[in-house]
Amino acid sequence: MATAATSTLPELDPARLADWRAGGGQLVDLLTSAQQLGPVAGFRLGERRIVLVTGAEQVQHVLARHPDSYVKHGHRAKALLGDGLLCASGEPWRRQRKVLQPQFTGRGIRAHEPQIRAAVAATAERWHAAARAGEVREIDADLRRFSLEAIWRSLTAHPLDRATHHRLITAGDSLAQIPAFAAATGERAADFGEANELADLAAAHAIALAGQTEEPALLRALLRAAAELPDYTERLVRDELMTLVVAGYETTATTLSWLFLLLDAHPEQREWALAAGPAGSGARAAAIRALIDETLRLYPVAWLMPRQAAEADTLAGHPIEAGTTLLVSPYLTHRDPALWPDPGAFRPQRFLDAERRPAPGAYYPFGLGPRACLGAQFAVREMTLLLEELLPAYRAEIRDAPAGAGFAITVHPAGPVRAVLHAE
């Protein structure tokens, strides 16, 4: 695969690294400096060289064209998610993906849509009551509850009860403690003892519920696999279940929180989406999709994807040694002015301009290639259904907006998202 390397990799000046350490800046600040050096750039942590990949062509090379040469290695969430799809690799990953894939195609998702709609209706009811009361509400908590309920209902065909809600949110919170890249920031990994106990309880409950229903329930596909395939142990069903819950809810909820924050700062974009066409029209749906796409451009929640080079290669003419750690960052690619005009602006309309489709590798909030997000269509569908209901009915006026973004395993608002909901 490798073509001849022609030049050494540009590297951050060690003095810049020392300044960053001394200044206590966020990892993203360091990576932004590295991005200035080129589409592929390095920095050293002791003896270890880390390579940042942000160029569209190189992102494609690593994620889409050579996924077997750039592999996932020791996933950060493995202590909670075990051998579930997100953390699995090699042949087991291939088999597991095959079992789950049909549930996440257009047809698979349509089967779960009544469950997603029930989660939408419950959220709309909560907002209706909050708007009448005129209270200041933590809408990020509402959005988390919505996405958790959507996935839980799809998995089990049952509503989310209070005790399970609490267990899953507490278990999921432990993942939020995971540093983006502990090797650089020196942070300690979270302790998953309690989170695992709560996850085990929730999983046992989900399995019992899915066994009691005749309705389509995603978990039943896993239980069928468990009955037919020797590798599908009880433990794997639990890991896969937790993977779908955890990979599925915080990502979607955080994207929705960013979207409401952005619409508060740009109220004209809400007006534009609603004016695009009447409720239920294709034009309205396309405008809402553009709001989602543009939110995910500015804030691709999975902002950093680590990979390890399984063999020596050449990237952008620079040699990459086997064993090198690479960091692929959609957050930085999506803000590259060479790829995106006026990258800091919130302009959903750019996604409707057929003339200016993003270059391959320039836009990848759901990853690229065979390890791309399994739940991408599910996520877009649930967000669209919720927004079709809430956007015309309420304007969320943000109070005490969080000061910027936090960069851990996800890029998230740096504090609670509070709002007063105005019925319209």
Ligand code: HEM
């Ligand atoms: C806005 C919402 C979401 C975003 C931005 C997102 C993003 C991503 C990204 C970037 C990856 C690839 C990570 C990598 O290559 O290192 C991924 C993988 C994954 N996502 Fe999502 N995700 C979202 C929602 C969901 C939902 C709703 C589900 C399931 C219900 C889900 C399930 C998964 C799974 C199982 C994987 C691992 C796939 C594999 O390795 O084969 N995600 N996601």
